[in-house]
Amino acid sequence: MFSWADRKLIKFLAVGVLNTLVGATLMFLLYNAAHCPYWFSSSANYIVGSLLAYVLNKRFTFENQSRGWRPAVRFIAVIAVCYFAAYGAAKPLMEWLLSGFSASFRGNAALALGMIVFTALNYFGQRYFAFREDERHEP
Helix, strand or coil: CCCHHHHHHHHHHHHHHHHHHHHHHHHHHHHHHCCCCHHHHHHHHHHHHHHHHHHHHHHHHCCCCCCCCHHHHHHHHHHHHHHHHHHHHHHHHHHHHCCCCCHHHHHHHHHHHHHHHHHHHHHHHHHHHHCCHHHCCCC
16 A cells, blocks of 8 residues: 555654644744744754654664664754745745734745745655664674
């Protein structure tokens, strides 16, 4: 019914739901309740979510058994590139598209769009770069 690739995507999305619940709650609370800046709020989401994602995706989603620092360094690189690509594009895009709305509304829309773009980019980065198949079964 599902191919191995489909199962990986389903596992990735399940881990993503957990990360989203934890990270988005933190992000929107910091931005709306604590009035923290956009970049601080969104980065707090991805620091906490990334720690959780690394552990769960490495072992559960991509079944990577490799040891050492290489997967961790590649994972950090993927997260950084995806974060700056997603949020770097989301903020100016929402500022432009929603120029007639309040700054708070534009900020919340940018945070939500950034999460969507980040997730899409992140899946491919983790699957094909951070937790590559050739390192999944190293002793």
